[in-house]
Amino acid sequence: MRRSLLMMLAVMFMTVCSAKDPKVLITYFSPTGTTKSLSQDLAKATGADLFEIEGAQPYTTDDVNLGNREARAFKEMADKSLRPEVKGKPDKLKSYDVVFVGFPIWGDAAPNIINSFIEGNDLKGKTVIIFSTSGSSNLTNSYNKLKDQYPDLNLVEGTTLKRNPTPEARQAVIDKLKETIPAK
Ligand SMILES: Cc1cc2nc3c(=O)[nH]c(=O)nc-3n(C[C@H](O)[C@H](O)[C@H](O)COP(=O)(O)O)c2cc1C
Numbered sequence: 001m002r003r004s005l006l007m008m009l010a011v012m013f014m015t016v017c018s019a020k021d022p023k024v025l026i027t028y029f030s031p032t033g034t035t036k037s038l039s040q041d042l043a044k045a046t047g048a049d050l051f052e053i054e055g056a057q058p059y060t061t062d063d064v065n066l067g068n069r070e071a072r073a074f075k076e077m078a079d080k081s082l083r084p085e086v087k088g089k090p091d092k093l094k095s096y097d098v099v100f101v102g103f104p105i106w107g108d109a110a111p112n113i114i115n116s117f118i119e120g121n122d123l124k125g126k127t128v129i130i131f132s133t134s135g136s137s138n139l140t141n142s143y144n145k146l147k148d149q150y151p152d153l154n155l156v157e158g159t160t161l162k163r164n165p166t167p168e169a170r171q172a173v174i175d176k177l178k179e180t181i182p183a184k
Pocket residue numbers: 029030031032033034035036064065066073074103104105106107108109133134135136137138
């Protein structure tokens with residue numbers, strides 16, 4: 001009886017010791033700061049590392065001017081084959097089990113620079129959690145487009161933070177994204 005109890009305790013101890021938390025990286029594109037601020041709060045809530053996806057040619061306010069159909073963002077939305085160059089790469093990407101990829105929804109899709117980032121970094125074998133901020137669009141269409149483009153990746157649909165959220169709605173988004181992280 002005592003022996004089997006000891007055995008049970010030993011197994012429980014080994015299980016606790018071997019259940020490591022996954023290593024998480026939050027990457028985000030955020031020309032006007034909304035996705036950045038959400039990503040920073042998510043990093044605080046999860047202890048994850050952060051990497052900002054920036055254009056090698058930075059995105060200016062004019063580039064994302066919704067009133068100007070000639071702006072860079074509209075040109076990129078109109079030609080989904082464009083691949084704006086990303087500045088730098090995340091450090092030690094290999095060591096991460098889970099990579100969040102966050103972006104503002106543009107034209108009900110991920111901005112082209114997200115394609116550049118996904119194609120320029122080896123995300124195979126990782127859990128890639130997609131999330132966004134938006135005016136009013138849901139994430140599903142943007143997520144489905146990425147899923148079609150990258151069928152070999154383990155993409156997981158997170159959620160979107162819509163414009164002018166209440167503090168509770170913002171916290172709910174952070175909680176939901178945190179819950180999406182799979183156990184290792
Ligand atoms: C070029 C452009 C296209 C956009 N398209 C959409 C859209 O299709 N649906 C939507 O809900 N919001 C759209 N938005 C609003 C952004 O998704 C939203 O403001 C986002 O939170 C901005 O994130 P950021 O501050 O991280 O750049 C668009 C914004 C821009 C600049």
